[in-house]
Amino acid sequence: MNLLNLIKTYRYFLLIILFDLVITIFHPDTGLTIFKYTAGNFAEMLAIIPPIFLLLGLLDVWVPRETIIRYLGEGSGLKGIVLSIVLGAAAAGPLYGAFPVAAVMAKKGTKYSNIIIFLCSWSTLKIPMFLFEMSALGVKFALTRWLVNVPGILAIAYIIDRLIGAEDKAEFYRRQTANP
Amino acid sequence: MFTIFLYLLALGGLVISFAKDPQKTRVALMKGWKAFTNILPDFAVVLALIGIMLTYLSPHTIAALVGKNSGFPGMLASSIVGSVTLIPGFVAFPLAKSLLDRGAGIMQMAVFISTLMMVGVVTAPLENRYFGKKETILRNSLSYIFSFIVAIIIGMVVGA
Numbered sequence: 369m370n371l372l373n374l375i376k377t378y379r380y381f382l383l384i385i386l387f388d389l390v391i392t393i394f395h396p397d398t399g400l401t402i403f404k405y406t407a408g409n410f411a412e413m414l415a416i417i418p419p420i421f422l423l424l425g426l427l428d429v430w431v432p433r434e435t436i437i438r439y440l441g442e443g444s445g446l447k448g449i450v451l452s453i454v455l456g457a458a459a460a461g462p463l464y465g466a467f468p469v470a471a472v473m474a475k476k477g478t479k480y481s482n483i484i485i486f487l488c489s490w491s492t493l494k495i496p497m498f499l500f501e502m503s504a505l506g507v508k509f510a511l512t513r514w515l516v517n518v519p520g521i522l523a524i525a526y527i528i529d530r531l532i533g534a535e536d537k538a539e540f541y542r543r544q545t546a547n548p
Numbered sequence: 549m550f551t552i553f554l555y556l557l558a559l560g561g562l563v564i565s566f567a568k569d570p571q572k573t574r575v576a577l578m579k580g581w582k583a584f585t586n587i588l589p590d591f592a593v594v595l596a597l598i599g600i601m602l603t604y605l606s607p608h609t610i611a612a613l614v615g616k617n618s619g620f621p622g623m624l625a626s627s628i629v630g631s632v633t634l635i636p637g638f639v640a641f642p643l644a645k646s647l648l649d650r651g652a653g654i655m656q657m658a659v660f661i662s663t664l665m666m667v668g669v670v671t672a673p674l675e676n677r678y679f680g681k682k683e684t685i686l687r688n689s690l691s692y693i694f695s696f697i698v699a700i701i702i703g704m705v706v707g708a
Contacts, residue, residue: 380673381592388600398603406599413595416551417584419558425580426561429572460550462634464594464671467678468583484687491691492665496550497637501661504641505648512705513662516698524690532682540680 416461424472436476444479452482453518456489460497466490474544480537481529488521590677597670598634605633607643614647614660622656627695630663631688634670655703662695 375382388406392399440448459466469490470483478486493514501510532540565573605613610633614626635643644657667688668675675684 377589378592381589381596384593384596384600388596402599402603405602406596409595409598409602410592413591416554417591419551419554421580421584422558422577423554423561423580424583425576425578426558426565426573428579429576430565462636462671463668464591464674467674468587471583471678484683487687488666488691491668492662494637497665500637501641504645505657505661506706508706509654509658509702512702513658513698516701520694520698524687524694527690528683528686531686536680536682540683 413464416465420465420468424468428472428475431476433476436473436478440473440478440482442479444482448479448482449485449522452478452485453489453493453521456486456491457493457495457498459490460494463487463491471544474541480532480540481525484525484528485521488524492517493521587674587677590674594671594674597673601633601670602635605629607635607639610635611643611647614652614656618653618656622653623659623696623699626656626660627663627692630660630695631667631692632669633664634668635664637665640664653703654707655699658702658706659695659699662698663692666691666695 388399388402391402438444439451444451456466459469466487470487473486474480474483498510498514501513562573562577565576610629613629617625640661644652644661648654648657669688672684672688675687679687
């Protein structure tokens, strides 16, 4: 029964692995490369994700909701916007690391538009990446991209905030709060 | 480097938290673990998808697809490749640089880099799980359109 549940929970993952196995039978080289990359992805994820979830657990327990609301919630205004950009830009690592962080921010009462700003900043404004981009593609390229991105992110967040209805937002917040 | 910093931060936080309140710390650990195992099935799917993507879209293949064409068709091709691939910046930036050196257009490279970072087709299942379908579609499609604006501006500033 327990195994059955496990299989059900991981059914999509298992389907992909099955697909990989079929490929391995017909094209061993390609299949093995897929497995090599998949294993590498898991190794990378396992390296970066544990401290993120550990920090999120601590944040959840120690930081009062009122504090987050004051800095990032409704009525946090410009301060909240700037802070959301800074938090996203200070991060590193792939975008999937931002999702659980955003979830806890939502749980603690961060304003919806600020969550989207944080998400977009994480995706494209990361400072460590910016430094690397500068050395590879030049100061002009990296700086232009960064500076154009800031208003672009604000516009994207504004549009999403407007287009997502109150009902969907409530559902989003309800889901994060329902999680442990 | 950043990972080490993250670990130091997390472990430091854990020690301080435990010294202050072991019971609360236990709750924090349980919450972190629960949040992780809750999302792991979706995570596993995305990581497996990335494994397939990396195999069929190796840097070599990407180089063949991106930057070959010029003008708008070239930008379109680069933006699609950028959207479906998920490669770290330390691979992407030198790749874009070497393509530029080999004569690829600046706008094609800019739209590739921008979509690569902002649009995530393979991570969409995970984003959907956290944010729902509407947000996932909106954020990715708006970022996709925006990437063209970024590319055009970069083309004007850098290309000039």
